[in-house]
Amino acid sequence: MRASLLQIAVDPDESVNSRRERVASLVREQRGADLVVLPELWPVGAFAYESFGTEAEPLDGPTFAAMSEAARDAGVWLHAGSVVERAPEAVLDGAPDLYNTALVISPEGSLVRAYRKIHRFGFDKGEATMMGAGDELATVALPDAVLGLATCYDLRFPELFRGLVDEGAQVFVIPAGWPARRRAHWTLLAQARAVENQAYVLACSTAGTHAGVEQSGHSIVVDPWGEVLAEAGPGEEVLTVEFDPATVAATRERFPVLKDRLLGVTAPRR
Numbered sequence: 001m002r003a004s005l006l007q008i009a010v011d012p013d014e015s016v017n018s019r020r021e022r023v024a025s026l027v028r029e030q031r032g033a034d035l036v037v038l039p040e041l042w043p044v045g046a047f048a049y050e051s052f053g054t055e056a057e058p059l060d061g062p063t064f065a066a067m068s069e070a071a072r073d074a075g076v077w078l079h080a081g082s083v084v085e086r087a088p089e090a091v092l093d094g095a096p097d098l099y100n101t102a103l104v105i106s107p108e109g110s111l112v113r114a115y116r117k118i119h120r121f122g123f124d125k126g127e128a129t130m131m132g133a134g135d136e137l138a139t140v141a142l143p144d145a146v147l148g149l150a151t152c153y154d155l156r157f158p159e160l161f162r163g164l165v166d167e168g169a170q171v172f173v174i175p176a177g178w179p180a181r182r183r184a185h186w187t188l189l190a191q192a193r194a195v196e197n198q199a200y201v202l203a204c205s206t207a208g209t210h211a212g213v214e215q216s217g218h219s220i221v222v223d224p225w226g227e228v229l230a231e232a233g234p235g236e237e238v239l240t241v242e243f244d245p246a247t248v249a250a251t252r253e254r255f256p257v258l259k260d261r262l263l264g265v266t267a268p269r270r
Contacts, residue, residue, distance in 0.1 A: 001144050002242045003035040005219045008081075009208035009236035010045045010177075016055055019043060020066045026238065027070035027078060033240070034144065036074070037204045038067075038081030039175045039219075040152045041100065045210030046177025049126045056086035056098055059114055064103055072109035077142055079104050081175040081204070082117065082151055087132070096132025102151055102175060104140050113140045113149065118160060121153040139167045145245035148199070152176035155189045155203070158196065162264060165197050170248040174203040180234070183216040187231075195226035198251045198258060200243060207236045224251040 006026050010019070020043060030036045040046050043063050044055040057063060063083045071078035085101035100117040116134025120127045137160070138149040148169025154160055155174055164172065172193060178186045186205065194201040201222040206215045217234035221241045230241040252258060 004030045004033045005204040005239040007219045007237045008042045024070040031074045037079045039206040040177045047210035047213040056084040068109040071105045115149040117151040171200040176205040178205045178216040180214040180216045191226045194222040198224040
């Protein structure tokens with residue numbers, strides 16, 4: 001399986017529409033890949049809180065439209081990162097207006113899955129107060145692997161990934177807008193989630209600066225043994241890697257640590 005992680009630089013001097021057009025062109029250039037992955041909130045910037053309201057869009061809004069066409073032209077599965085979703089149910093009294101929502105698009109351009117980020121970052125500021133929390137785990141069955149979806153801050157919560165494993169996930173796809181000052185955590189946690197769940201991790205972060213917050217870059221692909229297969233640098237970059245999803249089952253069979261789980265297990269252990 002061939003995956004391309006597009007580590008997009010978010011420049012405050014570049015308009016959202018211009019960035020959509022530029023990213024769509026980059027997606028089209030990935031023809032031949034099985035899966036293309038974009039970062040978290042790349043249209044607006046993960047820390048550009050003041051723009052969330054003005055740039056919010058429905059699931060079928062301009063970002064989806066541009067990415068759908070690009071995925072169809074390239075013939076790829078596209079994890080289009082995430083957008084600031086303005087939810088249709090917000091018209092109901094008390095419902096949140098905004099969500100940080102990831103989109104997975106088929107090679108035919110259809111929206112296959114939307115995942116609303118469960119863990120919101122900010123410690124009672126920013127995203128944590130401006131957006132609603134998702135409440136559903138999300139997986140997507142590709143022809144060769146089952147993807148488990150998580151977004152940025154979710155990476156710090158291992159129970160989410162255990163739940164995805166129970167749903168059949170073999171490859172975790174994690175778009176992020178991770179700050180440069182915590183890059184060591186980014187690498188460590190990506191490897192930890194791979195090792196403890198015996199799964200691949202495809203973690204795609206942004207480059208550039210969002211509202212004065214320098215981004216880490218260093219998108220990373222980790223195999224089920226925790227080995228780093230590929231890692232980007234700090235700037236905008238396309239990181240392409242080939243991996244064998246069958247390695248997940250082989251690893252779990254050869255070293256069956258998941259069968260020895262005792263806590264939080266809902267299915268029979270053996």
